[in-house]
Each structure stands twice: as C-alpha cells, then as structure tokens.
Amino acid sequence: xxxxxxxxxxxxxxxxxxxxxxxxxxxxxxxxxxxxxxxxxxxxxxxxxxxxxxxxxxxxxxxxxxxxxxxxxxxxxxxxxxxxxxxxxxxxxxxxxxxxxxxxxxxxxxxxxxxxxxxxxxxxxxxxxxxxxxxxxxxxxxxxxxxxxxxxxxxxxxxxxxxxxxxxxxxxxxxxxxxxxxxxxxxxx
Amino acid sequence: xxxxxxxxxxxxxxxxxxxxxxxxxxxxxxxxxxxxxxxxxxxxxxxxxxxxxxxxxxxxxxxxxxxxxxxxxxxxxxxxxxxxxxxxxxxxxxxxxxxxxxxxxxxxxxxxxxxxxxxxxxxxxxxxxxxxxxxxxxxxxxxxxxxxxxxxxxxxxxxxxxxxxxxxxxxxxxxxxxxxxxxxxxxxxxxxxxxxxxxxxxxxxxxxxxxxxxxxxxxxxxxxxxxxxxxxxxxxxxxxxxxxxxxxxxxxxx
Numbered sequence: 001x002x003x004x005x006x007x008x009x010x011x012x013x014x015x016x017x018x019x020x021x022x023x024x025x026x027x028x029x030x031x032x033x034x035x036x037x038x039x040x041x042x043x044x045x046x047x048x049x050x051x052x053x054x055x056x057x058x059x060x061x062x063x064x065x066x067x068x069x070x071x072x073x074x075x076x077x078x079x080x081x082x083x084x085x086x087x088x089x090x091x092x093x094x095x096x097x098x099x100x101x102x103x104x105x106x107x108x109x110x111x112x113x114x115x116x117x118x119x120x121x122x123x124x125x126x127x128x129x130x131x132x133x134x135x136x137x138x139x140x141x142x143x144x145x146x147x148x149x150x151x152x153x154x155x156x157x158x159x160x161x162x163x164x165x166x167x168x169x170x171x172x173x174x175x176x177x178x179x180x181x182x183x184x185x186x187x188x189x
Numbered sequence: 190x191x192x193x194x195x196x197x198x199x200x201x202x203x204x205x206x207x208x209x210x211x212x213x214x215x216x217x218x219x220x221x222x223x224x225x226x227x228x229x230x231x232x233x234x235x236x237x238x239x240x241x242x243x244x245x246x247x248x249x250x251x252x253x254x255x256x257x258x259x260x261x262x263x264x265x266x267x268x269x270x271x272x273x274x275x276x277x278x279x280x281x282x283x284x285x286x287x288x289x290x291x292x293x294x295x296x297x298x299x300x301x302x303x304x305x306x307x308x309x310x311x312x313x314x315x316x317x318x319x320x321x322x323x324x325x326x327x328x329x330x331x332x333x334x335x336x337x338x339x340x341x342x343x344x345x346x347x348x349x350x351x352x353x354x355x356x357x358x359x360x361x362x363x364x365x366x367x368x369x370x371x372x373x374x375x376x377x378x379x380x381x382x383x384x385x386x387x388x389x390x391x392x393x394x395x396x397x398x399x400x401x402x403x404x405x406x407x408x409x410x411x412x413x414x415x416x417x418x419x420x421x422x423x424x425x426x427x428x429x430x431x432x433x434x435x436x437x438x439x440x441x442x443x
Binding site for chain 2: 018021022024025028029032036051054055058059062063064065066067069159163164165166167168
C-alpha cells in the first residue's frame with residue numbers, strides 16, 4: 001500500500017482517503033513522527049500523553065476530511081488539528097510532564113544560529129539547557145519558535161496552524177526570540 | 190506499520206467511523222457568514238438610530254435646561270444605541286473570525302472594515318429614516334425604552350423650563366388656544382398668541398413641541414412651535430414652518 005502512495009501528494013491522498021481508508025494510513029504515516037515531535041517540543045507531553053493526543057487527532061482528521069480546503073497545505077491543516085487537540089487535552093487534565101530529550105544535535109545547532117545565540121551567549125551551552133529554556137518560554141512563544149525553527153514552517157503555514165494573521169505571527173516570533181535570549185541572559189544558562 | 194497510525198486506522202474500522210458529510214462544514218461556514226451579516230446589519234440599524242437622535246435633537250435649547258453645550262450633548266447622547274453599536278460590532282468581529290479564512294485578516298483591519306460597513310449602511314438606513322421608524326416604534330410600544338433611551342424626547346417634558354411636547358387634541362384659532370396632551374396624558378391649555386399668526390397651519394391630532402413659558406399648573410404660553418413628527422416617513426427631517434405642517438384633520442373651530 002505504501003508503495004501505491006509514494007508518488008502522490010498529500011492533497012491527492014486526502015481525496016483518495018475518502019474512497020479508501022488504506023490511503024488514509026499512508027497519509028498518517030507520513031506525518032506521524034513529525035507530529036509526535038511537535039507535541040513533545042511544544043507541549044512537553046509525556047510519550048503516553050503525546051501518543052493519546054495524536055491518536056485522537058488522527059481520528060478527528062479522518063472525521064473532518066470533508067472540511068479540508070484544498071487551498072491549504074494538508075500539513076498545516078493537520079498541525080492545526082493536532083494543536084487544537086493538544087490544547088483541549090491540556091485544558092481537561094494537567095499533563096504529566098515528560099522527560100523526553102527532544103532536540104537532536106542538528107536541531108540544537110539550527111535553533112542556536114537562527115536565534116543568533118552566538119552573538120548573545122557562549123555556544124558552549126548544552127542542548128539540554130536550550131531545551132530547558134524552550135520549556136520555560138510561554139506556550140504561545142514556544143509554539144511559534146518550534147514551528148519556525150524546528151519544523152521549518154513558513155509564516156503563512158504558521159498562520160494557518162495557529163489561526164493568527166501573518167503579521168501577528170511575525171510579532172510573536174520576534175517577541176519569542178527576545179524572551180528566549182532574556183531567559184538565557186538572566187539565568188546564565 | 191507505524192504504531193499510532195495503525196491504531197487509529199484499526200479504531201476507524203472497528204468503530205465504523207466515517208467522515209462527516211461536506212454539507213455540514215459548508216453549513217457551519219455559511220452560518221458564521223450569515224451571523225456576521227446579521228450583526229453588521231443590526232449594528233448599522235443601531236447606528237442609524239444614533240444618527241437620527243443626533244440629527245433630530247434640538248441642539249439650540251440647551252440654555253433653557255441650564256446646561257452647558259457639552260453637558261447637554263452628554264445628556265442627549267444615545268448611550269443605549271451606542272452600546273448596541275459596540276456590542277453588535279464585537280459580535281460581528283467574532284463571527285468573522287470564525288469563518289474559514291477569517292483569522293487571516295488582522296483584528297484591526299476587521300474592526301476597521303466592520304466600522305466602515307456599519308457607518309455606511311447605518312448612514313443609508315438613517316437617510317431612509319429607518320432609524321426614526323425604529324425609535325418611534327420602540328418609544329410608542331415600550332414605555333421602558335423611553336426611560337432608558339428617550340432622553341432626546343424627554344427633554345420636551347420640562348414645561349417648567351419652557352419645553353412642552355404633546356399631541357394637539359383641540360384647537361381654537363380665533364382665541365389662539367390649543368389643548369395639548371403630554372405623554373403622561375396630562376392636558377395643557379396652550380396660549381398661541383405669541384406665535385404671531387404662525388399657528389395658522391396647525392391641526393388637531395398633530396404632535397408638536399412648544400417653546401415658551403409655563404404660566405400655571407396646566408397652562409403654557411408658546412413662543413415657538415416645532416413639529417413633533419414628519420409627514421412622510423421617507424421625507425428628510427427638517428424644521429418646518431407651521432404653514433408647512435400636514436393637515437390630517439380639519440381644525441375643530443375656525
């Protein structure tokens with residue numbers, strides 16, 4: 001089945017999923033790892049909670065397939081549903097804080113240079129400490145930083161995911177960078 | 190097979206979950222657009238009453254009420270309708286934000302466009318006197334409305350300050366006298382002598398506003414008269430010379 005999906009776009013798979021559930025599996029498997037990582041990074045879920053939220057999100061995506069607007073990227077729409085599901089999960093029950101290390105070395109380098117850390121702080125900081133700074137950011141700031149620098153989303157995609165205008169997203173990212181640097185300076189991370 | 194995707198697919202099959210029909214999502218979006226349109230219209234309607242009240246108010250009478258112009262403006266300000274405009278505007282913005290692409294516009298742009306739409310449509314409705322119709326209808330049917338939002342009319346319930354409004358119930362032009370019933374159904378004998386012949390066009394069943402002096406417990410001497418209502422609902426509101434007043438019924442005596 002996965003071979004049949006190989007050369008198809010995400011949007012084509014959405015159409016096919018409405019006729020054959022097996023194509024939906026292809027779609028999910030393309031995004032499972034990315035979305036799980038996004039949940040760890042943004043919401044600091046434990047593995048168990050993140051998996052529960054993701055499974056619920058997959059069911060919601062399937063139920064709402066007919067709502068998908070083909071002028072969007074499927075990934076933005078899927079991230080948005082996962083985002084909503086995570087927020088709703090957090091509202092219902094305070095999640096157990098996970099202890100997952102969720103930054104790879106490459107990602108650590110990337111976020112450090114993207115936020116211009118080298119100009120502000122010594123590059124000797126460990127990725128664990130950067131993770132701890134990310135965890136200390138307000139959720140709205142953490143989310144846009146993760147989407148921009150770790151998930152490589154464009155401003156338009158982030159706007160579609162968090163349902164905020166592009167201008168607001170740009171402002172949030174700027175503020176998030178400032179808060180990130182401030183936390184580093186104040187805590188001598 | 191990856192774990193979570195596999196579990197989700199199994200659950201979909203086991204529980205026979207199927208996608209919601211497309212029309213439900215289309216309907217939801219249309220409902221938000223409809224609610225947006227409705228709240229813009231209601232906000233515009235409220236704004237047309239604000240315009241009507243501001244236009245209809247007699248801005249020259251504030252000295253008679255011993256008020257400054259600013260004090261009078263604050264007194265006459267249609268607060269009820271301004272609050273209504275604000276609330277409908279807020280609801281319109283919330284409805285717009287819930288439409289499919291509503292989040293893409295910045296809140297300030299949505300607020301700006303909604304205000305422009307409300308002012309434009311409200312202006313048109315006000316030009317067509319819809320604001321006046323609404324204000325009249327609410328005032329006549331709901332006494333509470335008069336208490337809450339009728340300050341522009343209640344101004345004319347100050348005979349001791351020389352401002353009297355009411356319906357002409359009888360008229361004697363030979364003696365220059367008129368009987369006027371105010372809103373609390375109290376009868377006033379109004380001396381028209383001071384109008385210097387301008388009472389010619391008056392008729393019974395005609396609502397009017399008198400400026401003059403209270404001369405007794407139920408008597409009033411008029412120096413100036415202003416129409417209480419216009420003839421055609423779509424005619425522009427203006428101060429009319431008494432000779433322009435409509436004559437729905439012939440005078441009782443002449």
